[in-house]
Each structure stands twice: as structure tokens, then as C-alpha cells.
Amino acid sequence: MNSPATKVIRPAPDFRGVLAVVSVGVLLSSLDLFIVNVALPDISADFGGAKLTGLSWVLNAYAIVFAALLVPAGRLGDRSSIRITFLTGLAVFVVGSALCATAWDVGSLVVFRVIQAVGAALLTPASLGLVLAASPPQQRAMAVRLWVAFGGLGAALGPVLGGILVEFGWRWVFLVNVPIGLVAVVVGLRILPDPPGDAGRLPDLTGAALLVGAISSLVFGLVKGEDWGWAASGVLLAFAAAVILTVAFIVSSARHHSPVVDPALLRAPNFALMTANAVFFNVAFGAMLLSAVLWTQQVWGWSALRTGLAIAPGPLIVPLVAVLAGRLIERIGAGMVIAAGGITFGAGMLWWAQAITVQPDYVGGLLGGMVISGIGVGLTLPTAFAAGTSGLPPQRFATGSAVLSMARQIGLAIGVAVLIAVLGAPASPEETLDAFQLGWYVTAAVAVIAGLIGMATRMPKPAAAQPDPITEPVTL
Structure with a gap:
């Protein structure tokens, strides 16, 4: 029988193995937030011309359920076993992916996407706990940055990988998750702490x-x-239902011993600001991404692969700009960097509104706005995540991160709905x-509002008595 000590102490290679398994889960769950966008026209055609x-x-059911369950799933893992929670979530995600391919x-397809989202919500917060449990103290900050980076990698690869897979049929967008996820489950059973x-x-x-x-009613x-x-x-x-359910949610959060959003978190430096910024900025991001897919495929008549490569x-460019953002924070402050990110993203949308025409012109029309908006994302997302979590005590880091991630998913769902309405x-x-x-004008306005919200951000200095590497700013 293993003693508690033998369960915790592992040789150095195990950290890399744990990180590899966990990264697969995080990458797949993040990838499926974005990979489906480029497949929508093909799904529509296969389902008899289904309306947008x-x-x-198909996009919003995943984002909404994922968002709402992130924090409760994290608490379920904390109270029992983050290992079991992660592996269960990954297995559910794989089953949901296989079912999506049979829709x-x-x-x-929407029902099966909800199953996927439940799995993603279970595995995501548990994945961070596993990384921290396997990390030597001096490597925790680096491990967290890698964890965040794999989520960002999913966003970056989603449209391109989706375009490639759709060339073989849209169902491969979901089938590709199955063998990768199964291997990760098998390996995880052996090596995860x-x-x-x-x-x-x-x-x-x-x-x-x-x-x-509440969010479903608003989106509907x-x-x-x-x-x-x-x-x-x-x-x-x-x-009206959205308003009533939101009020009921606030009351429930205020009274419950383990709420989805702990009111105490909102009193941490910058946290409420960054939660609001995450919602607004991702409204703009979700609308931007879907608009690019719809325009290139439905108006310009491009294939899914060409669309993915165009996006x-x-x-x-986001990771490169994220490095620059870390240096800019030291010079002009986090608030100004986030504000610049929102304004730059908005400028990219204004570029599209002025330069894109019905006749295909990638270099003169789409490319410029895509690069400019990418710069805005690189300035905003890592800076806002760092600002939102830097004032949290170590024991609240995982929960705070989950709330910020929840706000991002809510913003994505609302952004898709706003674009369709417009x-x-x-x-x-x-x-x-x-x-x-x-x-694009509406999207630009929302991005600028997100930047203005972030302008009030002030990076708190870590307490000298309790230094902790996990509270260092996280960049992609």
C-alpha cells in the first residue's frame, strides 16, 4: 500500500508527463470553443440549410454550459479528487465528441455539445490543480503560464485546424478529439497525482x-x-426571464456557502473590473471571429480551409504581442495596456468596415483588420488575466481564474448572439x-468599452510577508 508521502513525491520526469496529459485536456476543451466556427456552413448544408x-x-450551448459549470466543477474536484474529476471530465468530453460526430x-448536435461542455467544465479547473500538485514550488509560476498558453493555443489553432478537418467532412472536427482524448485518459490513469x-x-x-x-434566456x-x-x-x-434569473443567481451567490461567484472575490483588487472587461472584450472577440467566418465563406465563397488560413x-500574432505587453506594463501600467488593447481591437473592426468589399480582397480588406485585432487581443487577454488574479491570495487563485474564464465564455456566447441580431x-x-x-461598428464600440473599463486597473504589489510565484503576471 502506498503511503501519502509516496503519492506526492514523484521523480522530475513526472512533472513533464503530468503537464503533457493535462495540456491535452485543456487544449481540446479550448479548441472546441473555436474549431466549430469554420464548420458551421458545412453543418448547415448537411442539415438541409439550417438557419444561422x-x-x-452549436456555439453558444457549449460556451454557456462550460461557463456556468466551471466554478462548481472546480469545487467538486477540490472536495474529493481532482485526479478523478479531471479524468471523468476528459472521458465525458470524449464521449460527447463522439456523439457530436453522429448528430x-x-x-x-446542440444536446451533444452540452455533454462536451460538461466534460470540459470538469477537466479545466482540475487540470490547473494537477499542474500545481505536480510542480516543484520554484516552477509553479512557469507551470501556470504554460497552462494558460495551451488554452490560448487552442484559440489560435481552432480556425486553421477546423478548416483542414472540414475538408474531410465536418464530423472530423469532433472525431479528432476521440483518439487523442482516449490516449490521455489511459496515460493519466497511470501518472497523474x-x-x-x-x-x-x-x-x-x-x-x-x-x-x-439567465444567459440562455438573454441569448435566445x-x-x-x-x-x-x-x-x-x-x-x-x-x-424578462434573463433579468429574473440573474437576480435569483445573485441572491443564491450571496447566500450559499460555496457560490458560483464568491462576492468576496469581487472585493479583491481589479477582480471586478477584469471580470467586466472579460465579458465585454469577449463579446467583441466572439462577434469578430464569427463575422470573419461568415463573410469569407458565405459572401466570398471561400472554403473552410482557406477561411481558417485567412484567419x-x-x-x-497574439503570443508575440503578449511578450511586448509584459514589457509595456512596466512602463505605462496595466490599465493603459488593456485600454490600448481594446482600442486597437476596435480599430481592426473599423478597418474591416471601411476596407472590405463584396469582391474578394484579402490583403487590402481582411488581412489588415485581422492583424490589428490580433494585436489588440495580445495586449488585452494576458494583461487582464494577470491583473485580475494578481491581487488574489494563493488559495483563491484557482477559483478566481475559473470565474474569469467563466466571464470570457459568457462574453463569447453573447457576442455570437449580438452579431446574429445585428x-x-x-x-x-x-x-x-x-x-x-x-x-463591425458595434463590435468596435464594445471593444473600446472593454478597454475603457480596463483603464482603471492598477497592479497591486504582492505582499512581502507572503510571496508566492503563482501570483506573478501570467503571459502567453
Whole structure:
């Protein structure tokens, strides 16, 4: 029988093995937030020309459920076993991926995407705990940065990999997860550490359900507003339900011993600001990414592969800019870097609104805005994550990170819904261009608002009495 000491002490190679297994889970869950975008037109064609308002739930169901369950799933892992939670989540994600590949209509695909999202929510917070459990103290900051980087890598690779896989059929977008995930599960059973849980009480699952209902109601109202009319009773009822459920969620969070969003976190330096920034900036990001996919494939008639390659320069520039952002923080402060990121992203959207035409022109139209918006992402995301978590005590880092990730997913879902509401159903190429231009103007405005929110950020100095490398700024 192994003693507790033998479960914790592992040879140095195990850290790399644990990081490799965990990275697979994080990469797959992040990848599936973005990889499906470029497959939507092919999915629509395969399902008899399904409308965008219905297809949007293939994206939003995943983002909403993923967001709402992140923190409760993290607490479930903390109270029992993060190893079991991670492996269970990865197995559920693999099963959900296999089911998605068998979907016969939009409704079944949305249901199977929810199963994927449940698995992703279970594995993501547990993955960070496993990395920290396997890391020597002096390597914890580096390990956290690598953990964040693999999530960012999923966003960068998503459109390109999706474009390649769609060439073989859109179902391969999901099937590719199955063998990779199964190998990670098998290897993880052998090498992942199993630190003891805290045996705490159950998290606020009711609050999580209320959050799913609130965001789903808001997204439903936005998506159906154009079809039914913004004054239609169904749309107004959806918005009213969103307000009521949000209030109920706030009450639940205030009263529960383990809420989805701990009110105490919002009092930490910068945390509330960065949560708001995460929502607004990812509204803009979600709208930007979907608009690029829809424009290139539906208006310019490009293939999924060509679309993925066309989008790639934006994500690829993010890590390079993130390094520059770390240096800029020392000179002008985190708030100004985040503000510059939001404004730069907005400038990229204004570029598209002014330069893109119905006739395909990649260099003169799409490329410039993609690169400029990529610079904005590189300035904003790592800086905002660092600012939001740097004021948290070590024991709140995982929960705080999950809340910020939750805010990002909520923003992505709302961004998709806002874009669909703005685009409507144009009947001619000229009306289509006008609708997309309006969408890009709205996206630019939201990005600038996100930047202005971030301007008030002040990086707190770590307490001298309790230095901890995990609170160092995280960059991609």
C-alpha cells in the first residue's frame, strides 16, 4: 500500500508527463470553443440549410454550459479528487465528441455539445490543480503560464485546424478529439497525482443552473429578436426571464456557502473590473471571429480551409504581442495596456468596415483588420488575466481564474448572439455589406468599452510577508 508521502513525491520526469496529459485536456476543451466556427456552413448544408439562428446554439450551448459549470466543477474536484474529476471530465468530453460526430440534426448536435461542455467544465479547473500538485514550488509560476498558453493555443489553432478537418467532412472536427482524448485518459490513469481533497460541502449547483438559464434566456431573446420582432411577446418574455434569473443567481451567490461567484472575490483588487472587461472584450472577440467566418465563406465563397488560413495571422500574432505587453506594463501600467488593447481591437473592426468589399480582397480588406485585432487581443487577454488574479491570495487563485474564464465564455456566447441580431437576414449583396459593416461598428464600440473599463486597473504589489510565484503576471 502506498503511503501519502509516496503519492506526492514523484521523480522530475513526472512533472513533464503530468503537464503533457493535462495540456491535452485543456487544449481540446479550448479548441472546441473555436474549431466549430469554420464548420458551421458545412453543418448547415448537411442539415438541409439550417438557419444561422439555430446553428448559433452549436456555439453558444457549449460556451454557456462550460461557463456556468466551471466554478462548481472546480469545487467538486477540490472536495474529493481532482485526479478523478479531471479524468471523468476528459472521458465525458470524449464521449460527447463522439456523439457530436453522429448528430442527425441541429437539435441533436446542440444536446451533444452540452455533454462536451460538461466534460470540459470538469477537466479545466482540475487540470490547473494537477499542474500545481505536480510542480516543484520554484516552477509553479512557469507551470501556470504554460497552462494558460495551451488554452490560448487552442484559440489560435481552432480556425486553421477546423478548416483542414472540414475538408474531410465536418464530423472530423469532433472525431479528432476521440483518439487523442482516449490516449490521455489511459496515460493519466497511470501518472497523474492524486492530492487529497478538502471534503468540503457541495458547491451551489442551483446557482449554476440559474446562470445557465439567465444567459440562455438573454441569448435566445437576442437571436430571435430579428425573426419575431423586438416587441414580440416571446422576445420580451425571454429578456424578462434573463433579468429574473440573474437576480435569483445573485441572491443564491450571496447566500450559499460555496457560490458560483464568491462576492468576496469581487472585493479583491481589479477582480471586478477584469471580470467586466472579460465579458465585454469577449463579446467583441466572439462577434469578430464569427463575422470573419461568415463573410469569407458565405459572401466570398471561400472554403473552410482557406477561411481558417485567412484567419490564422490574427491568432498567431497574439503570443508575440503578449511578450511586448509584459514589457509595456512596466512602463505605462496595466490599465493603459488593456485600454490600448481594446482600442486597437476596435480599430481592426473599423478597418474591416471601411476596407472590405463584396469582391474578394484579402490583403487590402481582411488581412489588415485581422492583424490589428490580433494585436489588440495580445495586449488585452494576458494583461487582464494577470491583473485580475494578481491581487488574489494563493488559495483563491484557482477559483478566481475559473470565474474569469467563466466571464470570457459568457462574453463569447453573447457576442455570437449580438452579431446574429445585428446581421438579420439581408436580401442582397449590398444589404449584406451594410449589415456586416454595422456589425463591425458595434463590435468596435464594445471593444473600446472593454478597454475603457480596463483603464482603471492598477497592479497591486504582492505582499512581502507572503510571496508566492503563482501570483506573478501570467503571459502567453
